[in-house]
Amino acid sequence: EAGVTQFPSHSVIEKGQTVTLRCDPISGHDNLYWYRRVMGKEIKFLLHFVKESKQDESGMPNNRFLAERTGGTYSTLKVQPAELEDSGVYFCASSPHIPPYEQYFGPGTRLTVT
Amino acid sequence: TQLLEQSPQFLSIQEGENLTVYCNSSSVFSSLQWYRQEPGEGPVLLVTVVTGGEVKKLKRLTFQFGDARKDSSLHITAAQPGDTGLYLCAALGAGSYQLTFGKGTKLSVIP
Numbered sequence: 001e002a003g004v005t006q007f008p009s010h011s012v013i014e015k016g017q018t019v020t021l022r023c024d025p026i027s028g029h030d031n032l033y034w035y036r037r038v039m040g041k042e043i044k045f046l047l048h049f050v051k052e053s054k055q056d057e058s059g060m061p062n063n064r065f066l067a068e069r070t071g072g073t074y075s076t077l078k079v080q081p082a083e084l085e086d087s088g089v090y091f092c093a094s095s096p097h098i099p100p101y102e103q104y105f106g107p108g109t110r111l112t113v114t
Numbered sequence: 115t116q117l118l119e120q121s122p123q124f125l126s127i128q129e130g131e132n133l134t135v136y137c138n139s140s141s142v143f144s145s146l147q148w149y150r151q152e153p154g155e156g157p158v159l160l161v162t163v164v165t166g167g168e169v170k171k172l173k174r175l176t177f178q179f180g181d182a183r184k185d186s187s188l189h190i191t192a193a194q195p196g197d198t199g200l201y202l203c204a205a206l207g208a209g210s211y212q213l214t215f216g217k218g219t220k221l222s223v224i225p
Contacts, residue, residue: 004156031211042118043157043202045212056211091156093213100145100164101206103213105156 002026004106006092012112018080021109023092025074029104030097032075034067038088046090049075050097061086082113117141120203120216127193128224135188135219137203146186146205147213148177157202193223 005024013019025032034046046065047057051072060067064083069075079086089110093103119138127133137146145164149157161170163179163186170177174197176189186205190197200220204213 006156033211033213035213042217043204043213043215045214048211059212093156095211100162101211102147102159102162103204104159105149107154107156 006106025094029094031095118216143205149202151200
């Protein structure tokens with residue numbers, strides 16, 4: 001069974017530019033999550049989809065971040081315009097919709113904003 | 115805000131030694147997961163503990179969930195160089211899908 005995949009693995013952009021990250025969850029997992037780790041800090045929750053619906057976006061830093069999951073399959077996370085403090089590793093995870101909702105992570109996208 | 119305090123932050127030991135990593139909080143959790151992460155990769159799920167007092171074993175790794183479901187430990191017996199990596203604890207609060215992560219324990223096992 002294929003795991004969670006993310007694209008790209010790395011992205012280097014200039015401040016003010018736009019970047020879109022993609023996540024393909026494990027097939028059949030209704031729950032999809034985005035997390036981020038900035039340097040020196042712990043991994044932190046950004047948001048949670050159940051199928052195509054945003055269930056919880058309390059961790060999104062500001063309105064420069066937009067996540068979508070059209071059709072309830074893959075998800076995209078767009079940062080527009082990017083700022084220096086957006087640099088970090090963005091992880092996607094998915095889980096089945098049954099307790100204990102074990103979350104399986106993708107390899108992450110390392111975003112560097114210069 | 116729920117916090118998970120993980121200790122130690124760094125650990126360097128000789129092959130064959132035993133070690134314990136701790137994960138503590140003042141909050142009660144519905145479940146707690148332990149992950150291992152290699153450089154450039156995502157966290158890989160090792161185990162999930164759900165019941166207070168639960169003990170799970172994975173080869174030389176023993177995981178325990180505290181009776182009050184506020185803390186957990188990971189014990190490695192006879193560490194091997196292949197155990198080297200970043201160990202993360204992460205927990206779910208009641209009714210929540212947000213994983214709260216500890217800062218991790220970076221383990222180095224020297225041959």
